[in-house]
Amino acid sequence: MARIKPLILFCLIGILSSFNIASAQKLTVQQKVEVLVKKMTLAEKIGQLNQYNGDWDATGPVTKDVGNKLDAIKRGEVGSILNITGVKHTRVFQEAAMQSRLKIPLLFGQDVIHGYSITFPIPLAEAASWDLPAIERSARVAATEAAAGGVHWTFAPMVDIARDPRWGRVMEGAGEDPYLGSLIAGARVRGFQGKGLGNLDAVMACAKHFTAYGAAIGGRDYNSVDMSLRTLWEIYLPPFKAAVDAGAATFMNSFNDLNGTPASANSYLMRDILKGKWGFKGFVVSDWGSIGEMINHGYVKDNYEAAKASINAGSDMDMESRSYINNLAKLVADKKVSVVVIDDAVKRILTKKFEMGLFDDPYRFCNADRENSVLNAPAHIAAAKDMADKSIVLLKNENNLLPLSQNLSSIALIGPLVKSKAEMKGFWAQNIGDESQIVSLYEGMQQAAPKANLLYAKGCAITDTSKAGFDEAYKTAMQADVVVMAMGERPDMTGEAKSRSNIHLPGVQEELIQKIMATGKPVVVLLMSGRPMVFDWTADHVPAILYTWWLGNQAGTAMADVLFGKYNPGAKLPITFPRTEGQIPIYYNHLNTGRPAHGDNDVNYTSAYIDLPNSPKFAFGHGLSYTTFKYSNLKLSKKSMRKDGSITVTFDLQNTGKYAGEEVAQFYLRDLVSQPVRPVKELKGFEKVSLQPGETKTITFTINKQKLSFYNDQLQWITQPGDFRLMIGSASDDIRLEDGFTLM
Ligand code: GLC
Numbered sequence: 130m131a132r133i134k135p136l137i138l139f140c141l142i143g144i145l146s147s148f149n150i151a152s153a154q155k156l157t158v159q160q161k162v163e164v165l166v167k168k169m170t171l172a173e174k175i176g177q178l179n180q181y182n183g184d185w186d187a188t189g190p191v192t193k194d195v196g197n198k199l200d201a202i203k204r205g206e207v208g209s210i211l212n213i214t215g216v217k218h219t220r221v222f223q224e225a226a227m228q229s230r231l232k233i234p235l236l237f238g239q240d241v242i243h244g245y246s247i248t249f250p251i252p253l254a255e256a257a258s259w260d261l262p263a264i265e266r267s268a269r270v271a272a273t274e275a276a277a278g279g280v281h282w283t284f285a286p287m288v289d290i291a292r293d294p295r296w297g298r299v300m301e302g303a304g305e306d307p308y309l310g311s312l313i314a315g316a317r318v319r320g321f322q323g324k325g326l327g328n329l330d331a332v333m334a335c336a337k338h339f340t341a342y343g344a345a346i347g348g349r350d351y352n353s354v355d356m357s358l359r360t361l362w363e364i365y366l367p368p369f370k371a372a373v374d375a376g377a378a379t380f381m382n383s384f385n386d387l388n389g390t391p392a393s394a395n396s397y398l399m400r401d402i403l404k405g406k407w408g409f410k411g412f413v414v415s416d417w418g419s420i421g422e423m424i425n426h427g428y429v430k431d432n433y434e435a436a437k438a439s440i441n442a443g444s445d446m447d448m449e450s451r452s453y454i455n456n457l458a459k460l461v462a463d464k465k466v467s468v469v470v471i472d473d474a475v476k477r478i479l480t481k482k483f484e485m486g487l488f489d490d491p492y493r494f495c496n497a498d499r500e501n502s503v504l505n506a507p508a509h510i511a512a513a514k515d516m517a518d519k520s521i522v523l524l525k526n527e528n529n530l531l532p533l534s535q536n537l538s539s540i541a542l543i544g545p546l547v548k549s550k551a552e553m554k555g556f557w558a559q560n561i562g563d564e565s566q567i568v569s570l571y572e573g574m575q576q577a578a579p580k581a582n583l584l585y586a587k588g589c590a591i592t593d594t595s596k597a598g599f600d601e602a603y604k605t606a607m608q609a610d611v612v613v614m615a616m617g618e619r620p621d622m623t624g625e626a627k628s629r630s631n632i633h634l635p636g637v638q639e640e641l642i643q644k645i646m647a648t649g650k651p652v653v654v655l656l657m658s659g660r661p662m663v664f665d666w667t668a669d670h671v672p673a674i675l676y677t678w679w680l681g682n683q684a685g686t687a688m689a690d691v692l693f694g695k696y697n698p699g700a701k702l703p704i705t706f707p708r709t710e711g712q713i714p715i716y717y718n719h720l721n722t723g724r725p726a727h728g729d730n731d732v733n734y735t736s737a738y739i740d741l742p743n744s745p746k747f748a749f750g751h752g753l754s755y756t757t758f759k760y761s762n763l764k765l766s767k768k769s770m771r772k773d774g775s776i777t778v779t780f781d782l783q784n785t786g787k788y789a790g791e792e793v794a795q796f797y798l799r800d801l802v803s804q805p806v807r808p809v810k811e812l813k814g815f816e817k818v819s820l821q822p823g824e825t826k827t828i829t830f831t832i833n834k835q836k837l838s839f840y841n842d843q844l845q846w847i848t849q850p851g852d853f854r855l856m857i858g859s860a861s862d863d864i865r866l867e868d869g870f871t872l873m
Pocket of ligand 1: 188189211240284337416417625
């Protein structure tokens with residue numbers, strides 16, 4: 130009998146504990162979060178709201194340190210670490226977290242903006258592809274590699290609308306248009322998060338920078354933003370709403386003040402809009418130090434007030450300002466911040482950690498075998514090449530100089546970027562991956578035209594003013610059948626804190642182009658940059674120009690394939706190219722004014738400059754092909770519709786040239802009479818169509834209430850009866866078909 134008792138007891142514990150395990154497994158994430166939060170001390174809760182940099186690459190101004198961060202993690206004072214990559218390293222930090230009292234795992238965040246080990250074209254280049262599946266795949270590959278590298282969370286996509294190319298971060302987004310930008314935001318969020326958090330190839334996305342950061346006055350990074358709420362809702366918010374709709378796990382607020390209130394403490398943005406109207410359930414991280422920087426803004430007097438303003442406004446996690454870790458406990462004691470507010474932030478963060486499966490296995494993203502097998506996979510390289518092909522914009526091709534014949538006997542490659550490799554990665558590229566694997570233009574040409582005699586001269590540097598190399602470049606060009614020039618900025622002339630007041634092609638590069646043109650040889654110029662540059666003489670005098678941005682690992686291969694016509698370029702500009710800085714801001718969806726200029730040189734009491742043509746150098750949506758396309762047979766299902774009705778628009782698109790090619794047919798609408806007034810055109814649809822020579826496809830667009838609605842001055846989303854124009858074309862300034870209809 131005596132022996133039976135322990136046995137019974139043992140079985141009972143077994144049943145109970147299995148019941149506990151079973152019941153624990155049956156708990157929802159929310160229930161698990163509630164159970165855990167109840168166990169946490171206030172200090173442990175505040176620790177979850179604190180994010181430190183990993184002391185390797187700093188992506189912001191490094192403040193005085195807090196001593197050993199591993200010890201802080203063991204004390205439960207840290208919820209997330211950024212800028213630590215590689216499973217060997219993330220494991221060390223996670224092991225420290227497992228020594229904390231409640232063993233709450235860390236989140237590892239990283240700026241995986243356009244690729245992880247295999248670098249893809251910069252986001253603005255990808256936007257030029259207008260190819261949503263390719264853009265989603267690019268993010269998917271980046272997420273797959275980053276997750277294998279121990280990253281849980283990418284600080285991407287950056288979805289800031291940008292209308293000012295002086296702003297260095299224009300490279301990081303999708304350009305000037307809210308419709309295109311919203312579709313791309315959704316594609317990137319879906320790409321990063323894949324089949325959902327918890328999958329080993331999914332990372333949390335982070336829609337940033339919330340918000341209107343791209344409207345910094347003067348295009349000067351971090352500068353103030355001042356705009357009407359109608360412009361905010363009409364132009365700058367839509368891509369963020371698209372990110373919410375796509376399920377973005379997190380948001381990041383921006384450095385700028387919006388109409389005087391810094392984004393980090395802007396409860397209108399975070400509480401009213403994001404977490405209120407839009408019902409966002411994820412969490413918001415500040416930008417680097419942005420909470421503490423509100424002292425500089427003059428919005429608060431110290432970090433105590435900064436922490437109070439930010440946490441109450443909805444900033445859940447404090448990146449690197451130490452305001453939360455150093456002040457929230459006192460703010461709660463002083464009854465300036467409620468524990469309820471703290472708990473909401475903690476629950477949002479813990480929910481993501483549970484969804485990522487980190488409580489089941491904190492090391493599930495720390496698998497060295499997976500890291501070795503996933504990074505740099507051939508399929509990733511192929512995807513990068515495909516994206517690069519699709520990102521190259523053919524700005525000009527007079528007399529069909531391009532594509533080049535592969536039978537050319539000698540080609541002169543001239544310019545400071547001909548042999549560049551690391552530069553092809555652009556800004557925000559990771560310091561991961563083997564840079565020797567990046568293909569330069571020179572190497573791409575060697576691969577594409579092995580029989581050609583490739584001549585080379587650097588000619589000049591990117592920014593300095595020496596012309597010492599001009600003569601050698603001239604002589605080199607004289608020996609060749611054709612000249613290909615690789616010109617542009619340095620990759621660190623765009624990106625964060627890289628605004629330029631002068632966005633001309635830097636240094637003496639345009640003079641070198643003039644010198645080479647004087648040889649009389651056929652000249653092709655490739656322009657590499659993260660922004661629209663100004664290159665007026667080149668644009669007017671060089672017969673063939675390709676804008677290649679920064680194309681990533683497969684840059685040279687893609688450029689060579691386009692030059693020789695192995696790939697027929699089909700990209701379109703996602704942002705307007707000004708003639709000069711004096712034209713900025715200039716964008717396609719502008720209002721008409723009471724004195725619109727008619728044509729480039731109409732200055733007769735019109736809204737125009739007397740010293741510059743009115744049009745941009747290259748318009749939003751511009752991009753040529755080696756073939757030509759004919760738009761015809763426009764039909765509307767009816768000429769009027771009611772608010773709850775629709776009109777079906779069809780037209781035929783034919784490839785009338787001799788090369789297979791892709792065309793992005795663009796669909797614009799104009800509301801002719803409305804209060805307030807509407808832009809002269811707004812992108813409301815597009816279709817990227819592949820056509821063989823001679824092939825015709827019928828394309829369909831649908832007009833519905835959503836496409837005719839807009840915000841009035843009371844921020845109501847309305848439609849107004851009246852007449853509309855529809856315009857279909859190859860660019861915003863190349864309309865091929867037009868018609869009108871009426872909203873009853
Ligand atoms: C930077 C950037 C932000 C980035 C963060 C972390 O300052 O503004 O986009 O994600 O810090 O690197």
